[in-house]
Amino acid sequence: MTLRLFFILLFVSGCAGTSSELSSPAQGLSERSAERRALFSAWNEGAVEFELASSGLLEDEELARLWAEDLVLVMVASYRSVGVTAPGQLNGNFERAQRALLELAELAVEPLVTMVLIGNEIAARLALDTLVEGRERSAAPVLAGAMSGAAPSARARAASGLGALAFSAEREGEVLGALEQVLFNDPVWVCRAQAARSLQARADRAGAILRVRSALSRGLGDVDEGVQDACCLGLQGLGDQAATPALINHLERLVRTGGGLNRLRAAQAALKSLTRTEQDLSPRQWRARWAELRDSRQG
Numbered sequence: 484m485t486l487r488l489f490f491i492l493l494f495v496s497g498c499a500g501t502s503s504e505l506s507s508p509a510q511g512l513s514e515r516s517a518e519r520r521a522l523f524s525a526w527n528e529g530a531v532e533f534e535l536a537s538s539g540l541l542e543d544e545e546l547a548r549l550w551a552e553d554l555v556l557v558m559v560a561s562y563r564s565v566g567v568t569a570p571g572q573l574n575g576n577f578e579r580a581q582r583a584l585l586e587l588a589e590l591a592v593e594p595l596v597t598m599v600l601i602g603n604e605i606a607a608r609l610a611l612d613t614l615v616e617g618r619e620r621s622a623a624p625v626l627a628g629a630m631s632g633a634a635p636s637a638r639a640r641a642a643s644g645l646g647a648l649a650f651s652a653e654r655e656g657e658v659l660g661a662l663e664q665v666l667f668n669d670p671v672w673v674c675r676a677q678a679a680r681s682l683q684a685r686a687d688r689a690g691a692i693l694r695v696r697s698a699l700s701r702g703l704g705d706v707d708e709g710v711q712d713a714c715c716l717g718l719q720g721l722g723d724q725a726a727t728p729a730l731i732n733h734l735e736r737l738v739r740t741g742g743g744l745n746r747l748r749a750a751q752a753a754l755k756s757l758t759r760t761e762q763d764l765s766p767r768q769w770r771a772r773w774a775e776l777r778d779s780r781q782g
Contacts, residue, residue: 552594554580559606600633611644623648627661635671646681650688672707683717700729719753735766
């Protein structure tokens with residue numbers, strides 16, 4: 484862990500500042516500390532002062548990224564101190580910091596992703612919400628690439644959040660690949676279930692219906708019922724009729740092993756939705772129904 488990441492953890496866990504007088508997050512750091520403190524002081528003083536102090540900030544990528552880290556800390560600390568300002572009141576430091584992070588766009592992605600993965604529940608949720616609102620296309624690939632070594636709760640949070648982050652045409656394969664790795668290999672069932680949901684959420688935008696159908700169909704054989712259910716619902720949500728055989732096999736396993744009424748209903752609902760059939764059928768009847776549909780399409 485780098486000094487900067489360690490300091491993020493230390494600051495977020497111990498910050499007790501007020502919304503109007505937060506100490507500079509850069510205090511005590513040697514890496515361009517003076518410039519960061521100057522930016523923070525100007526930001527605290529107001530918009531005019533900060534505009535003067537930050538001229539040319541975006542041309543200095545290193546300083547802009549460091550400043551983004553400071554803004555993440557301010558946003559979290561402000562929220563923990565006083566929360567969100569009430570409607571009709573002037574924006575506090577939380578709103579100001581979040582807005583500034585959104586303006587930094589891609590430069591804010593890395594520190595926000597770091598907070599998603601190592602922050603506590605509140606800090607992580609604030610960071611993830613900011614990434615979603617910002618709709619920066621690099622956010623999903625960066626989060627997908629960083630989540631593998633995180634704690635189980637952070638992996639589950641990341642896998643879930645990836646379903647809501649903006650689509651990246653150039654790097655979507657990285658995102659889908661990371662979610663597939665979680666679905667097939669993560670030892671924690673919640674992480675696998677969240678990955679299934681996010682795969683389905685991204686499939687259409689990614690033009691990856693066939694790929695996701697294959698992954699979710701494989702996930703129906705997971706050892707955990709919660710993951711199976713997530714994959715079943717995901718296949719229904721895809722709306723791809725070609726998932727019917729995998730769902731019939733899933734229903735047949737449930738019937739054979741006594742899968743429970745709710746799980747049987749979920750499998751029946753998915754099959755009825757995909758095939759536009761009104762009534763529940765036995766696995767044998769579903770196979771006959773699927774043969775009819777396949778023949779009608781080929782004819």
